[in-house]
Amino acid sequence: MKTFDTIIIGGGISGMTSALALTSLNKKVCIIEKEVNLGGNINNWSSLFPGEIKANQLALDLTNKILNTDIKVITSQEVLETAQTDNNGFFIKTTTGACFECQTVIVSTGYKLFDASKKEELGYTIYKPVITPIELEQMFKKSISYPFKEKTQQPNIAILHCVGSRDVQSSNLHCSKLCCMLAVKYAIKLKKEFPEAKITNFYIDLRLFGIGYEALYQEAQKEHQVSFIRGRISEVALNSDETLRIKAEDTLLGLPLKGNFDLLVLMTGIEGNGFPTTQLKQAINDAFPSKFLASKNPITEDNNYSTPGVFLAGSCKGQMTASEAISDGNSAALQTFYYLKQQSLKPINLHLNEA
Amino acid sequence: MAITKQKEIAKDNYFFVRSCIRQTFFPGAEQALINILKSNLKLNILEDVNHTSCTGIGFHTDIVPLETTMAVIARQFSLMNQSGCSNLLVSCVTSFGLYHEIIDLWHHHPELEAKTREVLWTATRREFTIPTSIAHTSDLLYLYRNELALQSLYQLVSIKTGKPLKVVDHIGCHYAKIFPKQGLGGSEFPVVLSGLITSMGGESIDYPERRHCCGFGFRHYVLKESRGYSMTNTKIKLESMAPYNPDLIIANCPGCAMFLDRWQYTLSEIEGKTYDKQGLGIPVLTHEELAALMLGINPWDIGLQMHQVPVESLLNKIGISYSPVNKYKLTDSKPTTIPKKASILQ
Numbered sequence A: 001m002k003t004f005d006t007i008i009i010g011g012g013i014s015g016m017t018s019a020l021a022l023t024s025l026n027k028k029v030c031i032i033e034k035e036v037n038l039g040g041n042i043n044n045w046s047s048l049f050p051g052e053i054k055a056n057q058l059a060l061d062l063t064n065k066i067l068n069t070d071i072k073v074i075t076s077q078e079v080l081e082t083a084q085t086d087n088n089g090f091f092i093k094t095t096t097g098a099c100f101e102c103q104t105v106i107v108s109t110g111y112k113l114f115d116a117s118k119k120e121e122l123g124y125t126i127y128k129p130v131i132t133p134i135e136l137e138q139m140f141k142k143s144i145s146y147p148f149k150e151k152t153q154q155p156n157i158a159i160l161h162c163v164g165s166r167d168v169q170s171s172n173l174h175c176s177k178l179c180c181m182l183a184v185k186y187a188i189k190l191k192k193e194f195p196e197a198k199i200t201n202f203y204i205d206l207r208l209f210g211i212g213y214e215a216l217y218q219e220a221q222k223e224h225q226v227s228f229i230r231g232r233i234s235e236v237a238l239n240s241d242e243t244l245r246i247k248a249e250d251t252l253l254g255l256p257l258k259g260n261f262d263l264l265v266l267m268t269g270i271e272g273n274g275f276p277t278t279q280l281k282q283a284i285n286d287a288f289p290s291k292f293l294a295s296k297n298p299i300t301e302d303n304n305y306s307t308p309g310v311f312l313a314g315s316c317k318g319q320m321t322a323s324e325a326i327s328d329g330n331s332a333a334l335q336t337f338y339y340l341k342q343q344s345l346k347p348i349n350l351h352l353n354e355a
Numbered sequence B: 001m002a003i004t005k006q007k008e009i010a011k012d013n014y015f016f017v018r019s020c021i022r023q024t025f026f027p028g029a030e031q032a033l034i035n036i037l038k039s040n041l042k043l044n045i046l047e048d049v050n051h052t053s054c055t056g057i058g059f060h061t062d063i064v065p066l067e068t069t070m071a072v073i074a075r076q077f078s079l080m081n082q083s084g085c086s087n088l089l090v091s092c093v094t095s096f097g098l099y100h101e102i103i104d105l106w107h108h109h110p111e112l113e114a115k116t117r118e119v120l121w122t123a124t125r126r127e128f129t130i131p132t133s134i135a136h137t138s139d140l141l142y143l144y145r146n147e148l149a150l151q152s153l154y155q156l157v158s159i160k161t162g163k164p165l166k167v168v169d170h171i172g173c174h175y176a177k178i179f180p181k182q183g184l185g186g187s188e189f190p191v192v193l194s195g196l197i198t199s200m201g202g203e204s205i206d207y208p209e210r211r212h213c214c215g216f217g218f219r220h221y222v223l224k225e226s227r228g229y230s231m232t233n234t235k236i237k238l239e240s241m242a243p244y245n246p247d248l249i250i251a252n253c254p255g256c257a258m259f260l261d262r263w264q265y266t267l268s269e270i271e272g273k274t275y276d277k278q279g280l281g282i283p284v285l286t287h288e289e290l291a292a293l294m295l296g297i298n299p300w301d302i303g304l305q306m307h308q309v310p311v312e313s314l315l316n317k318i319g320i321s322y323s324p325v326n327k328y329k330l331t332d333s334k335p336t337t338i339p340k341k342a343s344i345l346q
Helices: A013-024 A040-044 A055-067 A133-140 A179-193 A213-222 A278-283 A322-345 A350-354 B020-025 B029-040 B056-060 B066-083 B093-108 B110-124 B137-143 B145-151 B192-199 B224-244 B254-271 B287-294 B312-318
Strands: A002-009 A029-032 A072-074 A079-084 A090-094 A099-107 A111-113 A156-163 A198-203 A227-230 A233-238 A244-250 A255-261 A263-268 A270-272 A310-312 B014-017 B087-090 B133-136 B166-170 B203-205 B248-251 B284-286
Touching (some): A002 A090, A013 A029, A013 A040, A013 A055, A013 A322, A040 A133, A099 A322, A133 A263, A156 A255, A179 A213, A179 A263, A244 A263, A310 A322, B056 B066, B066 B110, B087 B093, B093 B133, B093 B254, B137 B145, B145 B192, B145 B287, B166 B192, B166 B224, B192 B203, B192 B287, B224 B254, B284 B287
Parallel strands (some): A002 A029, A029 A072
Antiparallel strands (some): A079 A090, A233 A244, A244 A255
16 A cells, blocks of 8 residues: 555645645655546636736646656545544555555545525526536637627626625625626627627626635726626526627615626636545535535644644635635645654654553 | 425315405406316315404505504415315415515514414404414416316417417416415425416516516505505506517406506507507406316406406417307396497507
């Protein structure tokens, strides 16, 4: 059975960063990734704000760095089973039956997007012109075409914020944090692609917290004439000409709105992927049905899980930007390194000695 | 779709509560339903002549206070208990919503249920248990839609072209908008009527204002001053469905069927036009009337002569034979007054 200092579950940007940091500290590391390629959710995005960094290039750069080290990379496998060993380490079995032992585990299982079809009033998967960022990113990459006629020079596009975020009905009370910025970025990008387009954002309130975000919001309004309406979309239906009939409310004017749109982008919120195995499912914080994992102490020990030797990295704990996820990956690696150092000073097989 | 688990509908043994307005507006519909349930589907359906209005329209118009409504509904349940049934079959969508609303209210406020029990006992010496299940009559027709289709003599298919007729549905707001889990298919895309339509061979048409209120709105209609608001909402629906050239409108709520039917006449008089191409209006049927018609019941025995929009265009499309002469004859074959022709709606 192969043994490692650390097994990292999830090969997204935080998991990869943790792996690179630990290997530079001479630790023996293995990454287990369920998808074919490393990169995780970053593979779904076209570019990252600020700086318009190409998302696939970031994933590729990190992957190449990893491939130039002796980090063991296992892809297309999921963790099936985990158990603690007698020497305070961990046993891990994957879906192909491969077994490994390690002293520490970093969980970096990332996030998933809210399933927008749960909000059936918004018509996702029912009406073709209703899409989520997943489809829009593919449209930007030209992998799929826009769901309106090619001749449409002046598409009327609606972007709805907070779909599955800040939503009692879907049990997701948290703000997904990234979507406001992403929606503004999408509005500008769409406007650049369709200069005659009319773009309207429907929001609860705008949460543009990062450096450069507010400036981007100002740019969207001043330079690209993007509209922002404070209100929710209540109902989406399809017209006979295949355009969308959208009903909404403008809460500032106190008026109901109704209009025809060519495209509706639902800014789906972020949910955690939870722990990878059933054995550790108790780790899921019951207070957050959105399946984000709770660290030992969100202020002072944010990378530590309550089980010694288990660490958390990246957006499995909550919504993060790419830069935050990378920083958190480094932070988790450092905490893991400290723990391994402390363990190396303790007698081996502590459990057996006690017996 | 958000709601994947459909509600369970009891298959048999129902206590039937009638609708005040269905009996008034569409006087053949409920009897046609009873005949279908008892004769065609061999179901055990019980009634009690002493049952009353649920007070729904009065309640939603703020004329009947909540305490009265709760006591009246408690009495209905008591009559159901007396019949030996535990399943309630409700004709009216307003009542269907109100029964669920009161039960939910009692669930959250048991003190109101206790008070209602006290009031009912003091006034009538009656007690009650809450129904095991509550179904709307359209739920039951949906449940048995395939059996009904097998027994049907006609289909929602054009006899001329062999193509399915285009049918738009309108689900009463109180069917699933108050409690989405109580409606088949939920509140956004209920299947209770579209399922019946497709089983009968028709094509169910999705139209933008499918979920919009029919225009009844209780107080909006009852108060003459706001009746224009009621009519405007019906106009929104008709305008929305018109581009699809529907052959038929189906509604499961008596109020909705009434307004989608009657306001077509009123709007035609105001606007000088109809919402179909032929100037005949779009016929409106309730779910019971549709089932009865497909089973081959004489249209005039179902009471279709009481509709404002003449149904003959639909009967001709399907190939249902009917006697124009008998349209306005009473049950004893004596003629009655023939209504005047509308100026626009033919």
